[in-house]
Amino acid sequence: xxxxxxxxxxxxxxxALLQAASPVAGAAGSEWDVDTSFLYYGEADGRVQAxxxxxxxxxxxxxxxxxxxxxxxxxxxxxxxxxxxxxxxTPQTFTTPSGDSSYTIxxxxxxLDSTFIDTRIALGADxxxxxxxxxxxxxxxxxxGEHDYFAMGVSANYxxxxxxxxxxxxxxxxxxxxxxxxxxxxxxxxxxxxDSGAGKNVDGDSETKTITDFMIGVTQxxxxxxxxxxxxxxxxxxxxxxxxxxxxxxxxNPATGLPVTGSAFFSGVNLxxxxxxxxxxxxxxxLFFKAMHHLxxxxxxxxYRYYSDDxxxxxxxxxxxxRYQLADSYLQPQxxxxxxxxxxFYTHNLVLGADVDAGTGEVLVDYASHDYxxxxxxxxxxxxxxxxxxxxxxxxxxxxxxxxxxxxxGAVPAGQETPDLDAMxxxxxxxxxx
Amino acid sequence: MIRITTLILLMTLVGCAGMGVxxxxxxxxxxxxxxxxxxxxxxxxxxxxxxxxxxxxxxxGVGGGGCGCN
Numbered sequence: 001x002x003x004x005x006x007x008x009x010x011x012x013x014x015x016a017l018l019q020a021a022s023p024v025a026g027a028a029g030s031e032w033d034v035d036t037s038f039l040y041y042g043e044a045d046g047r048v049q050a051x052x053x054x055x056x057x058x059x060x061x062x063x064x065x066x067x068x069x070x071x072x073x074x075x076x077x078x079x080x081x082x083x084x085x086x087x088x089x090t091p092q093t094f095t096t097p098s099g100d101s102s103y104t105i106x107x108x109x110x111x112l113d114s115t116f117i118d119t120r121i122a123l124g125a126d127x128x129x130x131x132x133x134x135x136x137x138x139x140x141x142x143x144x145g146e147h148d149y150f151a152m153g154v155s156a157n158y159x160x161x162x163x164x165x166x167x168x169x170x171x172x173x174x175x176x177x178x179x180x181x182x183x184x185x186x187x188x189x190x191x192x193x194x195d196s197g198a199g200k201n202v203d204g205d206s207e208t209k210t211i212t213d214f215m216i217g218v219t220q221x222x223x224x225x226x227x228x229x230x231x232x233x234x235x236x237x238x239x240x241x242x243x244x245x246x247x248x249x250x251x252x253n254p255a256t257g258l259p260v261t262g263s264a265f266f267s268g269v270n271l272x273x274x275x276x277x278x279x280x281x282x283x284x285x286x287l288f289f290k291a292m293h294h295l296x297x298x299x300x301x302x303x304y305r306y307y308s309d310d311x312x313x314x315x316x317x318x319x320x321x322x323r324y325q326l327a328d329s330y331l332q333p334q335x336x337x338x339x340x341x342x343x344x345f346y347t348h349n350l351v352l353g354a355d356v357d358a359g360t361g362e363v364l365v366d367y368a369s370h371d372y373x374x375x376x377x378x379x380x381x382x383x384x385x386x387x388x389x390x391x392x393x394x395x396x397x398x399x400x401x402x403x404x405x406x407x408x409x410g411a412v413p414a415g416q417e418t419p420d421l422d423a424m425x426x427x428x429x430x431x432x433x434x
Numbered sequence: 435m436i437r438i439t440t441l442i443l444l445m446t447l448v449g450c451a452g453m454g455v456x457x458x459x460x461x462x463x464x465x466x467x468x469x470x471x472x473x474x475x476x477x478x479x480x481x482x483x484x485x486x487x488x489x490x491x492x493x494x495g496v497g498g499g500g501c502g503c504n
Contacts (some may be wrong), residue, residue, distance in 0.1 A: 037475035041483060052482075054475055072478075072499075122499045142499040151500025166454025174496030213496040219470065221454045225462055229470055233492055243504075288493030290470060294462040301472070307490035315490040323467055330467075336480075340489055373489055373504065385476070399476060405487060425483065429475055 032059045032434045037427060044422040047112065048078040057434075064130030074120040074146075079112035081418075083246035083370045084273055085348065086110045087258055088415040095193055095271070097183035097245050099200035110419055113245065120146035135160040140174075148244075151178040153211075166221040170231070176211040182244035189277035190363035193247050198269035207240030217288075225294040235284035247273040248370045252352040257413040260352050265361035274350065276369040278343075284309040299323040312344035313374070334383035334401070343374040348412050372418045376408040383425075394432035401425045 039052040052075070058068035082094060086108055093104045096115050105111045122144035130136045140155040155174035162169065180186070185202030187193075194200060217231030250272045252260040259272035266272045290303040301321040308314045321334045345367035350356050355365050383401035390396060403425075407418040455463070462468060471477050471494070485491040486503035 035474055037479070039475075039479045041479075052479065054478070056474060074482075076503075118502075120501065122501075124499060140497040142497065144499040144501065146502055149500070149502025153497060153499060155497030157496065163454055164456070172496040174498075176500050178500040180502065211500070213492065215496045221463060223453070224455050224459045227463060227468065227470070231493060231495070233496070235492060284492070286490075286493040292468050292470065294465070294468055296462075299467045305490070305493045307493065309490075311489075313489045315488070317490070338484070338488060338490075343489065373487060377488070379484070379488060385473075397473075421487070423483075425479070427476065427479060429473070 030059070032057045033431070034434050035429065035431045037429045040426045042424055043078065045419075046079055046114075047421070047423075048076060048080060048116065051075045058126075064136075066126075066128040068126040068128075070122075070124035072120075072122040072124075074118075074122070076116065076118045076120070078116055079114040080116040080245070081372060082111050082113045083243075083276060084111040084249045084259075085257070085370065085412075085416045085418065089258070092259065093271070094247075094273070095196045095200075099184045099194070100196055102196040108415060118146050118148070120144060120149075134162075134165075142176075148181050148183060149178065150181070151176060153177070155213075157215075168219045170215070170217040170219070172213070172215040172217075174211075174213040174215075178209045178211070178239075179206050180209070180240055180244060181206040186240075187244055187275040189242060190274050190368075192250075192266060192270040192361060193273045193275065195269040195271065201275075209237060209239035209241060212236045225296075227292050229288070229290040231286075231288040233284070233286040233288070235282075235286065237282040237284075239280055241278045241280060241282060242276055243369070243371055244275070246276045246369060246371050248276050248347065248368050249273055249349045250352055250356055251349045252358075254349070254351055255413065257349055257416050263352060263358065265359065266352070270361070274356075274363060274368075276371065277363075277367050278345065278369055279311065279367055282309055282311055297325040299325075307340075311374075312342065313340055315340035329386065329388040332385040332387065334381070334385065336379070336381040336383075336403075338379040338381075340377055342376040343369065345369060346371075346374040348409060348416070372407050375418065376410070377405055378408075379403055379405040392433060394430070397429045399425075399427040399429070401427075 035056045037054045041050040054072040056070045058066060060066050084092060088108050091104050091106055092111060093102055094111060095102050124142045127139045128136055136159055138157040142153040144151045153174060153176035155172060157170060157172040160169050184200055186204050186207050188201040188203040191201035213233055213235045215231055215233040217229065219227060219229045221227050250260050250266055251257050260266050285308050287306045293300045303319040305317040316339050318337045321332055323330050323332045347368050347370060350363060350368055352358050356363050381401055381403035383399060385397060385399040387395060387397035403423050405421040409417045466472055
């Protein structure tokens with residue numbers, strides 16, 4: 001009886017202590033927990049570079065509620081693949097998205113559109129509403145804008161604790177409404193890219209897309225050192241999902257893969273490339289598993305994701321981070337492996353006379369894209385982070401990462417393969433209480 | 435896959451009823467380094483970069499901003 005009483009009192013005292021130590025419950029009224037971060041991301045060979053400062057601030061409201069605000073700025077420059085592939089013999093000329101100028105790619109070089117430049121600003125807010133001692137809802141809102149894309153999203157996540165707070169059930173629903181406003185109008189799907197100044201084939205100024213996600217998940221404390229998470233997400237995207245700047249090469253000889261010449265249709269102002277077309281619906285299933293294990297000093301963070309959608313893409317993602325505790329700081333090596341299959345409609349080119357009507361130029365297949373991101377590919381990332389906790393609950397950390405993405409094009413003529421993409425990232429974080 | 439996962443989730447809920455720790459055994463679990471997303475912006479940037487370079491995204495939660503980068 002006495003033992004039970006002591007156990008009960010210890011539970012109450014420990015709970016109170018832990019709550020005081022927890023950043024979520026413990027932010028003493030007027031204090032903001034602030035995270036600031038800056039990312040530099042750079043791809044090799046003059047491709048994309050991004051500079052991305054971000055800030056997040058959260059504070060307790062009343063006894064149990066909490067608010068969080070976020071701002072992210074994303075400045076991008078560089079060159080991005082336009083969907084055509086390298087050919088070895090002759091230069092290739094393309095029209096910029098604006099339709100009024102052109103650029104030429106040397107033989108053997110991957111066609112990149114160097115007019116790629118953009119600034120994106122994203123705002124987000126979350127409000128955690130405590131329903132009772134064991135359950136809460138996090139309401140979220142997001143807004144982002146860039147010169148050709150605007151996104152709005154809302155979400156609700158319900159969480160309920162069970163089993164002495166060792167099990168938590170999470171149910172989430174998210175809805176996004178996005179609009180795409182490409183340079184000089186939305187290119188008409190499967191129509192040829194035209195010579196600069198000849199007028200672009202357009203189909204209106206903008207298109208829309210809606211994204212709905214439903215997630216159900218469980219987190220479970222296994223023992224004093226281990227916690228597991230398992231989530232199932234069902235996602236649905238409907239509406240415009242083409243990349244309005246990507247084209248597909250039209251050839252009349254699959255053995256050489258060279259862009260068609262001497263065609264009645266693809267001649268004069270019509271270049272031998274057509275704007276891509278993807279399905280307007282996409283259903284995704286995602287299984288995500290995570291395990292965190294404390295080794296008294298160090299921490300192991302393992303995650304696995306299986307992704308599958310009705311475009312034919314299946315992927316596996318494995319992540320491992322090992323936090324190695326030093327005297328007053330820590331080092332964290334990180335590794336990530338990603339592998340995906342190709343979308344059903346991913347194609348190297350379209351063949352005149354088979355996929356494309358030779359007389360009218362009408363494309364006879366339902367969908368086609370040569371966006372390398374829809375190809376079979378593998379990505380390997382290696383990273384290292386160094387973190388240094390400082391006085392007054394602040395922390396400074398720096399993280400560097402290198403990744404290589406390789407695409408398996410399948411059987412394509414020599415010299416037309418998609419080159420590997422190498423990129424590096426450098427990130428600096430500073431967190432403090434204000 | 436949906437059925438199997440639902441079953442796993444249910445089994446986890448039921449099967450894990452006996453697992454876990456007492457409140458005073460949460461010393462390690464309460465550390466920042468043991469939170470499921472210990473470094474918000476590390477995770478945020480990673481998701482953002484991979485979203486723009488790969489065909490898969492999501493799994494860790496719902497919500498978040500859209501982007502014209504994919």
